[in-house]
Amino acid sequence: MSEVLVLVDHVDGDVRKSTLEMLTFAKRLGEPTAVFVGDAAQGEAAASTLGEYGAEKVLVASDPAYSEFLVAPQAELLANLIETRQPAGVLVPATADGREIAARAAVRTGSGIITDASDIAEGFVATQSVFAGSYTVSGRVTKGTPIVAVKPNSVSPEAAAGAGAVETVDFAPSDAAKTARVVSVEEKPQSGRPQLNEAAIVVSGGRGTAGDFAPVEALADALGAAVGASRAAVDAGWYPHANQVGQTGKTVSPQLYVAAGISGAIQHRAGMQTSKNIVAINKDDEAPIFELADYGVVGDLFQVLPQATEAVNARK
Amino acid sequence: MRIVTFVKYVPDAAGDRSFESDNTVDRSVDGLLSELDEYAVEAALKIAEDEDDAEVIAVTVGPDDAVDAVRKALQMGADSGVHVLDDALEASCALGTAKVLAAAVKKVEEEEGPVDLVITGLASTDGQMSVVPVQVAELLGRPAATQASALEVSGGTAKIRRDGDTASQHIEVTLPALVSVTDQINEPRYPSFKGIMAAKKKPLEEYELSELGVDAGEVGAAGATTEVVELTERPPRTAGEIVTDEGEGGNQLIEWLASKKLV
Ligand SMILES: Cc1cc2nc3c(=O)[nH]c(=O)nc-3n(C[C@H](O)[C@H](O)[C@@H](O)COP(=O)(O)OP(=O)(O)OC[C@H]3O[C@@H](n4cnc5c(N)ncnc54)[C@H](O)[C@@H]3O)c2cc1C
Numbered sequence: 001m002s003e004v005l006v007l008v009d010h011v012d013g014d015v016r017k018s019t020l021e022m023l024t025f026a027k028r029l030g031e032p033t034a035v036f037v038g039d040a041a042q043g044e045a046a047a048s049t050l051g052e053y054g055a056e057k058v059l060v061a062s063d064p065a066y067s068e069f070l071v072a073p074q075a076e077l078l079a080n081l082i083e084t085r086q087p088a089g090v091l092v093p094a095t096a097d098g099r100e101i102a103a104r105a106a107v108r109t110g111s112g113i114i115t116d117a118s119d120i121a122e123g124f125v126a127t128q129s130v131f132a133g134s135y136t137v138s139g140r141v142t143k144g145t146p147i148v149a150v151k152p153n154s155v156s157p158e159a160a161a162g163a164g165a166v167e168t169v170d171f172a173p174s175d176a177a178k179t180a181r182v183v184s185v186e187e188k189p190q191s192g193r194p195q196l197n198e199a200a201i202v203v204s205g206g207r208g209t210a211g212d213f214a215p216v217e218a219l220a221d222a223l224g225a226a227v228g229a230s231r232a233a234v235d236a237g238w239y240p241h242a243n244q245v246g247q248t249g250k251t252v253s254p255q256l257y258v259a260a261g262i263s264g265a266i267q268h269r270a271g272m273q274t275s276k277n278i279v280a281i282n283k284d285d286e287a288p289i290f291e292l293a294d295y296g297v298v299g300d301l302f303q304v305l306p307q308a309t310e311a312v313n314a315r316k
Numbered sequence: 317m318r319i320v321t322f323v324k325y326v327p328d329a330a331g332d333r334s335f336e337s338d339n340t341v342d343r344s345v346d347g348l349l350s351e352l353d354e355y356a357v358e359a360a361l362k363i364a365e366d367e368d369d370a371e372v373i374a375v376t377v378g379p380d381d382a383v384d385a386v387r388k389a390l391q392m393g394a395d396s397g398v399h400v401l402d403d404a405l406e407a408s409c410a411l412g413t414a415k416v417l418a419a420a421v422k423k424v425e426e427e428e429g430p431v432d433l434v435i436t437g438l439a440s441t442d443g444q445m446s447v448v449p450v451q452v453a454e455l456l457g458r459p460a461a462t463q464a465s466a467l468e469v470s471g472g473t474a475k476i477r478r479d480g481d482t483a484s485q486h487i488e489v490t491l492p493a494l495v496s497v498t499d500q501i502n503e504p505r506y507p508s509f510k511g512i513m514a515a516k517k518k519p520l521e522e523y524e525l526s527e528l529g530v531d532a533g534e535v536g537a538a539g540a541t542t543e544v545v546e547l548t549e550r551p552p553r554t555a556g557e558i559v560t561d562e563g564e565g566g567n568q569l570i571e572w573l574a575s576k577k578l579v
């Protein structure tokens with residue numbers, strides 16, 4: 001069976017859910033091989049998890065250049081693997097790094113790339129949602145090796161027995177790739193909540209919170225949800241940009257999206273319109289967000305959210 | 317200092333965006349400069365203001381109307397514009413577009429002199445792939461510092477901040493280089509009346525592919541590395557049940573969630 005390369009998304013060796021989702025797609029398309037870039041010991045430790053989701057091989061590539069320089073060394077590695085192994089296709093996470101690694105590898109190998117795929121069928125026919133979710137497009141790479149950047153939360157990870165056999169990749173990135181130096185890294189404080197684009201439920205607040213996100217966070221915690229924000233809330237400095245949902249923030253498609261004090265501008269919709277269920281709380285009954293809400297409450301979020309939080313907690 | 321900014325012309329997101337029968341984007345609707353490229357133009361103008369003898373050149377690749385994207389950049393303050401226009405460009409994929417943009421940078425260098433910095437937006441507001449900038453950098457063999465939410469250029473280096481989910485990275489590249497910027501970087505200026513009048517007299521070059529040394533077979537439908545298999549318009553989401561809070565709104569909401577097995 002033909003090999004499908006999956007670029008592992010991990011944080012210090014902790015494999016992210018999006019990787020298991022990619023392995024699930026890869027298994028449907030051929031024989032999954034995980035490509036782990038990072039610390040060798042962490043790669044070996046991750047191999048068992050990767051194997052449980054179908055990875056037959058786990059290629060571990062370690063070189064200081066991968067973390068000391070922005071994406072180009074990893075792109076060189078991926079291009080090298082494509083050329084030497086001739087896989088049927090390559091899946092990468094649709095993150096900032098993932099799509100740039102893929103885009104550069106595509107140039108080097110003369111391949112096409114499809115981004116933000118929410119499904120991949122036989123022949124690497126990838127489905128994406130475009131124009132703020134108003135069209136669904138399926139497309140295919142016609143030259144080179146299919147390279148597809150997969151959107152997180154697109155499929156439920158399915159366990160599948162794979163050997164997870166570790167192989168060390170012997171590849172040294174060239175000096176030409178070592179040009180964008182990472183001079184320092186500032187870790188961000190972590191909220192302890194689920195990752196925005198991996199969460200099953202997202203509760204978001206907008207300008208209507210007037211800067212007070214406490215009721216939004218309380219409902220999110222009661223539901224085990226991630227917290228999102230509109231750009232208006234982010235621009236006002238009320239919530240970090242990493243939590244922004246929309247065209248210039250994250251695209252999410254959770255089981256449930258709750259928008260509180262958000263009007264529903266097209267750029268916000270672009271980031272949440274493909275959610276399975278949408279709930280809106282807004283005091284203006286003419287807010288456009290109600291046009292796409294499966295359930296809406298016209299009311300003051302400072303009344304509605306705390307009552308809802310209490311009701312959730314009472315059910316536990 | 318010579319700075320090139322990439323400016324893409326896109327269909328207006330506020331209008332009805334759709335596709336033609338050949339599965340390419342319907343470009344007959346009203347279009348405009350991709351909003352995210354305004355941040356790139358602003359970043360270039362800011363750098364130019366601090367330098368003696370700096371020059372900002374706005375480059376677009378696209379159909380007739382795409383010249384409007386360049387005009388907007390000129391109105392904001394860019395010094396000159398380049399429009400790559402050729403029938404063979406229609407239905408280009410990302411890689412094809414990147415090849416043309418890279419060739420356009422080389423053309424500017426031939427005509428004007430070395431380009432120190434290429435500044436682009438984070439992503440176009442139509443294709444939204446966020447891949448063209450690094451592809452151009454790869455083709456030009458220049459360093460790329462992408463997704464900058466802060467940018468500082470001095471003494472032949474560009475320093476940026478790249479914000480991720482778990483950390484922010486500080487990245488340094490030696491010029492000549494390419495930088496892509498996010499909407500967190502600045503507040504783009506509106507063209508002033510003076511700027512709008514001045515733009516009319518600014519030089520605007522139009523090039524065909526042959527003048528850039530790009531083979532038509534490498535771009536457009538002929539050179540495309542991807543193809544659309546199927547296109548479906550998603551039925552618009554319809555409004556569901558809307559209740560007005562009369563003291564029970566929060567409870568009603570959770571009952572609805574429970575009925576959907578979401579709590
Ligand atoms: C809805 C839709 C889906 C598409 N899907 C795919 C796909 O899956 N695979 C594929 O290969 N192609 C695809 N295309 C075609 C491809 O998007 C465009 O042909 C191409 O120009 C590059 O992609 P982008 O617009 O997403 O650019 P991005 O990579 O998002 O652009 C980033 C930046 O590059 C600069 N830039 C990009 N294009 C231009 C330009 N023409 N002129 C000046 N500056 C520019 C701008 O500064 C922009 O901010 C799609 C197009 C559309 C409209």
Ligand SMILES: Cc1cc2nc3c(=O)[nH]c(=O)nc-3n(C[C@H](O)[C@H](O)[C@H](O)COP(=O)(O)OP(=O)(O)OC[C@H]3O[C@@H](n4cnc5c(N)ncnc54)[C@H](O)[C@@H]3O)c2cc1C
Pocket residue numbers: 205206207208209229230231232233244245246247248249250260261262263264265266267268271281282283284287299300301302351352499
């Ligand atoms: C290039 C570009 C990119 C953009 N990208 C994004 C993006 O990624 N994400 C994004 O979100 N936006 C984005 N925007 C901005 C977008 O156009 C809107 O301005 C923004 O989404 C508005 O945020 P909001 O809904 O929180 O604020 P508003 O539109 O001001 O809405 C606030 C809502 O809160 C309601 N409200 C007020 N008080 C209460 C209360 N006590 N209880 C209940 N409801 C209340 C009001 O009725 C109103 O409907 C972008 C814009 C541009 C030009």
